Amino acid sequence: MKRIALLGATGSIGKNCLDVIRRLRSQFRVVTMTTNNNTEILAEQAEEFRPTLCAVMDPHKVDDLQDRLSERKIQIRTGPEGLLEAATHPDTDLVVNALVGAVGLIPTIRAIEAGKDVALANKESLVMAGEFIMNLAQEKKVQIIPVDSEHSGIMQCLHGNRREDVARIILTASGGPFFNRRAEEFQSITPQQALEHPTWNMGPKITVDSATLMNKGLEVIEAHWLFGVPISHIEVTIHKQSIIHSLVEFTDGSILAQIGPTDMRLPIQIALTFPERMESPYPRVRFEQTRMLTFEKPDHEKFPCLRLAYKAAQDGGTTPAVLNAANEIAVQAFLENRISFEKIPSLIEETTTRHVRADRPSLNEILTADRWARGYVMKQLP
Amino acid sequence: MKRIALLGATGSIGKNCLDVIRRLRSQFRVVTMTTNNNTEILAEQAEEFRPTLCAVMDPHKVDDLQDRLSERKIQIRTGPEGLLEAATHPDTDLVVNALVGAVGLIPTIRAIEAGKDVALANKESLVMAGEFIMNLAQEKKVQIIPVDSEHSGIMQCLHGNRREDVARIILTASGGPFFNRRAEEFQSITPQQALEHPTWNMGPKITVDSATLMNKGLEVIEAHWLFGVPISHIEVTIHKQSIIHSLVEFTDGSILAQIGPTDMRLPIQIALTFPERMESPYPRVRFEQTRMLTFEKPDHEKFPCLRLAYKAAQDGGTTPAVLNAANEIAVQAFLENRISFEKIPSLIEETTTRHVRADRPSLNEILTADRWARGYVMKQLP
Numbered sequence: 001m002k003r004i005a006l007l008g009a010t011g012s013i014g015k016n017c018l019d020v021i022r023r024l025r026s027q028f029r030v031v032t033m034t035t036n037n038n039t040e041i042l043a044e045q046a047e048e049f050r051p052t053l054c055a056v057m058d059p060h061k062v063d064d065l066q067d068r069l070s071e072r073k074i075q076i077r078t079g080p081e082g083l084l085e086a087a088t089h090p091d092t093d094l095v096v097n098a099l100v101g102a103v104g105l106i107p108t109i110r111a112i113e114a115g116k117d118v119a120l121a122n123k124e125s126l127v128m129a130g131e132f133i134m135n136l137a138q139e140k141k142v143q144i145i146p147v148d149s150e151h152s153g154i155m156q157c158l159h160g161n162r163r164e165d166v167a168r169i170i171l172t173a174s175g176g177p178f179f180n181r182r183a184e185e186f187q188s189i190t191p192q193q194a195l196e197h198p199t200w201n202m203g204p205k206i207t208v209d210s211a212t213l214m215n216k217g218l219e220v221i222e223a224h225w226l227f228g229v230p231i232s233h234i235e236v237t238i239h240k241q242s243i244i245h246s247l248v249e250f251t252d253g254s255i256l257a258q259i260g261p262t263d264m265r266l267p268i269q270i271a272l273t274f275p276e277r278m279e280s281p282y283p284r285v286r287f288e289q290t291r292m293l294t295f296e297k298p299d300h301e302k303f304p305c306l307r308l309a310y311k312a313a314q315d316g317g318t319t320p321a322v323l324n325a326a327n328e329i330a331v332q333a334f335l336e337n338r339i340s341f342e343k344i345p346s347l348i349e350e351t352t353t354r355h356v357r358a359d360r361p362s363l364n365e366i367l368t369a370d371r372w373a374r375g376y377v378m379k380q381l382p
Numbered sequence: 383m384k385r386i387a388l389l390g391a392t393g394s395i396g397k398n399c400l401d402v403i404r405r406l407r408s409q410f411r412v413v414t415m416t417t418n419n420n421t422e423i424l425a426e427q428a429e430e431f432r433p434t435l436c437a438v439m440d441p442h443k444v445d446d447l448q449d450r451l452s453e454r455k456i457q458i459r460t461g462p463e464g465l466l467e468a469a470t471h472p473d474t475d476l477v478v479n480a481l482v483g484a485v486g487l488i489p490t491i492r493a494i495e496a497g498k499d500v501a502l503a504n505k506e507s508l509v510m511a512g513e514f515i516m517n518l519a520q521e522k523k524v525q526i527i528p529v530d531s532e533h534s535g536i537m538q539c540l541h542g543n544r545r546e547d548v549a550r551i552i553l554t555a556s557g558g559p560f561f562n563r564r565a566e567e568f569q570s571i572t573p574q575q576a577l578e579h580p581t582w583n584m585g586p587k588i589t590v591d592s593a594t595l596m597n598k599g600l601e602v603i604e605a606h607w608l609f610g611v612p613i614s615h616i617e618v619t620i621h622k623q624s625i626i627h628s629l630v631e632f633t634d635g636s637i638l639a640q641i642g643p644t645d646m647r648l649p650i651q652i653a654l655t656f657p658e659r660m661e662s663p664y665p666r667v668r669f670e671q672t673r674m675l676t677f678e679k680p681d682h683e684k685f686p687c688l689r690l691a692y693k694a695a696q697d698g699g700t701t702p703a704v705l706n707a708a709n710e711i712a713v714q715a716f717l718e719n720r721i722s723f724e725k726i727p728s729l730i731e732e733t734t735t736r737h738v739r740a741d742r743p744s745l746n747e748i749l750t751a752d753r754w755a756r757g758y759v760m761k762q763l764p
Contacts, residue, residue, distance in 0.1 A: 156638060160542020165659040170669070237669050247641070247669075252655075252662040253648055256538060259629070259637035266635055273634075277547040280634040287552070287619050287629075287677035295669035 002272065003031045005086055005116070007107055008098035009045055010038035012203045013121045013147065013264065017096055018045060020269045024278060032086035037061050043068035050074070053089060055082035057103075083107055088114040094272070096147070097122045100205055101328055102321075102370055105129060109363070112136050112144075119271040121147035123222045128321040129366050130225030145271045146226055150219050152267035153245035153258030154227060159275060161250065169229050170247040171219055172239035173298065176211040179238060183302045189341035191334060208331045209305075212344055213298060217309020218327075221320050224313060231313045236306060238296040243285060261285055304345035312352055317359040318369035319352055325373035326351035333381050351376050384654065385413045387468055387498070389489055390480035391427055392420035394585045395503045395529065395646065399478055400427060402651045406660060414468035419443050425450035432456070435471060437464035439485075465489055470496040476654070478529070479504045482587055483710055484703075484752055487511060491745070494518050494526075501653040503529035505604045510703040511748050512607030527653045528608055532601055534649035535627035535640030536609060541657060543632065551611050552629040553601055554621035555680065558593040561620060565684045571723035573716060590713045591687075594726055595680060599691020600709075603702050606695060613695045618688060620678040625667060643667055686727040694734055699741040700751035701734055707755035708733035715763050733758050 004021065008014045014035075021028045030049040035042040037058035046054050046069055055077040056065050062078035069076065077085050087095055087107040095111040096119045097104050104122030111118050112133065120126070125133060126144075137144050146152050150171045158166065177196055178189060194211040195204055209215035213236075220234050245267075247257040260266050261283045269280055300307040305327070312323040326348040333339045339347070351373050358365045386403065390396045396417075403410045412431040417424040419440035428436050428451055437459040438447050444460035451458065459467050469477055469489040477493040478501045479486050486504030493500050494515065502508070507515060508526075519526050528534050532553045540548065559578055560571060576593040577586055591597035595618075602616050627649075629639040642648050643665045651662055682689040687709070694705040708730040715721045721729070733755050740747045 156636060160657075162658065244639075249666070250659050252651055252659045253642060253664045253666055254538060254652060254659070255641035255667060257626075257639045257641055259639055260635060269634055270636060275542075276544065277632050277634045277636070282635045284631070284635055285637060288679045291676055291678070293675040294673055296673070297670045 001026075002028050002094055003092045004028055004272075005032040005089055005092040005095040005111070006030055006098065007034050007083065007087055007095065007104070008036070008100065008121075009033040010035040010041040011098055011100060013098035013268065014096075015041075016264045017098060017268050017272075018049065020265050020272060021049070023281070024269070024272070027278070028272060031092045032089045034083055034086045039065040039068060046072065046074055052091060053077060053086055055086045057083055080106070084110050087111045088116070092116060094119055096271075097125065098147070100203060102128060102325060105366075108133060109136065112140050112142050115140055115142060117143045117145065119145045119147050119268075121268075123148065123218050124324055126222045126225045127218050127324045128370065129363065130221065130320075131360070132363060132366070134225050134228075144226060145274050146222075147267055147271045148219065148222070149245045149260070149262075149264065149267045151223060151226055151246070152270050153260075154223060154248060155274070156258045156270070157246070157248040157256035158227060161248075163228055165250045165252075166227070166229055166233070167249045167251045167253075168233040168235060169223055169227065170235045170237055170249070171216060171223060172242070172244050172246060173213060173216040173236055174210065174242045175238040175240055175296075175298075176213065178211055179240070186302070186342050187340055191337060194334070194341065204335060205328070205331055208334060208344075209327070212305040212331075212341075213303040214305035214309060214327050214331075214344075214348075216298075217306045218324065220309060221313045231310065236298050238298050239294065240296075241293055243293060259285055305348065308345060308348055308352065315352075315357060317357040318361045318366055319355060319357050321361075321366045321369045322355045322373040323348060323352050325370045326377050329374050329377040329381075333377075338381055347377055347380055350380065383408075384410050384476055385474045386410055386654075387414040387471055387474040387477040387493070388412055388480065389416050389465065389469055389477065389486070390418070390482065390503075391415040392417040392423040393480055393482060395480035395650065396478075397423075398646045399480060399650050399654075400431065402647050402654060403431070405663070406651070406654070409660070410654065413474045414471045416465055416468045421447040421450060428454065428456055434473060435459060435468055437468045439465055462488070466492050469493045470498070474498060476501055478653075479507065480529070482585060484510060484707060487748075490515060491518065494522050494524050497522055497524060499525045499527065501527045501529050501650075503650075505530065505600050506706055508604040508607045509600050509706045510752065511745060512603065512702075513742070514745060514748070516607050516610075526608060527656050528604075529650055529653045530601065530604070531642070531644075531646065531649045532628045533605060533608055534652050535642075536605060536630060537656070538640045538652070539628070539630040539638035540609060543630075545610055547632045547634075548609070548611055548615070549631045549633045549635075550615040550617060551605055551609065552617045552619055552631065553598060553605060554624070554626050554628060555595060555598040555618055556592065556624045557620040557622055557678075557680075558595065560593055561622070568684070568724050569722055573719060576716070576723065586717060587710070587713055590716060590726075591709070594687040594713075594723070595685040596687035596691060596709050596713075596726075596730075598680075599688045600706065602691060603695045613692065618680050620680050621675065622678075623675055625675060641667055687730065690727060690730055690734065697734075697739060699739040700743045700748055701737060701739050703743075703748045703751045704734050704737045704755040705730060707752045708759045711756050711759040711763075715759075720763055729759055729762055732762065
């Protein structure tokens, strides 16, 4: 029986994680659950999974949560302290970090400090503080297990192989909804168009990141830290069918690829059960139905976010944290119809260019850079 | 330094194996080498690799070999005993069995009995006596490492995973030169046409087996024994690009696929270095050049050999050995223009139908069935 802390239970990954656990009840117990402000869904989930502790980040919603769960003997917490208490609860073995955005960083660090394995869906943790987190995980002898389908694929391909035998990692990208749109027409892209993602069903921020290819850029940085492979050995290929999630080429030229249905529950289950596997009822890939798999180079001119992410990763230090923060604010502004789709990369580029980088940064320097970048982008918004 | 016995040095796999070793001289030493009757090439190879012992199967060629190597202090042997001495030489660690046909069976068994790991390119060993060989290997605690690109791929996908987590194995087939030819036109296929294989460069017997799909049928049987997976969990898909060599689906629905260039030296190198890897200069797969990968179901009506192999595998006992023997004689007769291409499967089917199967056969029963089948097919030839 593995005991789970689920941070971000009411989001897309959180709900899918509970769906996996619902089917594997004999293997897992949810001990803590958190939400940003969705007390209605969290209360329903708590009724079903009966955790020991529930936390809602927004202090204005704590009374509502208390009311909804008044019949149950469940401890209720709020604010950042509540989130961290959920992340470090002594009765848990594995922390599933399904928080979206930079808010996920400190819970990841505190969970590792508390000696918990972390199933990490929050890519910002590693984008902002990859070196810090991986060193800490090694020191505390805990595992950081990826939940992202791409990184789950790499983990599966690498399992049993020596890291020094890896020549390159290839992440696949669906290309997003605008892959075939002409660059001249990018100006007119609306949030509604960006949110219509062809293959994966995800939250709005990540869906926009998929449309700009920033999502893939963040994944490149994440893969670099997770697997200890140089940025220059990590490539991105556009694979519209989203069936191959990633590939690893070894120094002898042999390649292993991980293939699966486009169902988030599969990489979530793999993260929960790793290194073992359990049966699943998810749809199977049928090759004779698929027939064609295509691969194309990404267009860095049309999608500057990918280029910016590679550059930030090469620069290192606090720059990836700044890239991430600028992207969060810019995407939010785009979703609120305050800036155009094209303005997202130009705001990010301006911010990373203006940033004065700190190398081998402390956690404090990372958080300072993050705040600076957010403030800087805010000031540029109309 | 791994010390190698190379059985079948002058064939396609043997030459490629020496090409790999030529590049990795500091890692390997060839101690014994054998040929069926190609003393000219064996002598050249021996001049270069300076083995301790050379064997030529054909006793009429032993004097010729002796003459060619008279300047060297190399022991010369001949006949089946010479082959077995090469296979069990005390100064070797790994026996590379690159013999073609049923003649490879006994050397495999003797090598295992002598406690040698075996890199197995001779698929007939496992097709004829898979259960016997795998039990013996387990008892002697030696590894049977596949050299075939498809089985090498499966081995790489399975490495680090639990056998009980495997749901199915999918072997890819190029489809051979006649995949798109209409069934009515099979009658007119000539040996020359069958020998023009689109992707792999192999010996004539295996090339004809690729054209009939019997090669894939034998590989299904081989995979069954090598990896302990039921025949019903092993599938074949036609993948014309021959870039994905095989796939393993796990019980959770995740699939690992092995991808590589169509260069036999890669799986040979992997077999020699397994479970480690070494750098190689072989061509790399470039995804953006390939772009399209296709998958199609094999047509069991047009290619009855695949169906016959599945049936023989399901029947078990001595039937796969009979299938293999009937196929060897029928293919030889086709290559000699004595029978048509279509006659190959019908001769095999007649032979396996007539055969009275022995279950859980002894080695003697297997060899008797093999001899019976050869004699039976010979009698049917015009």
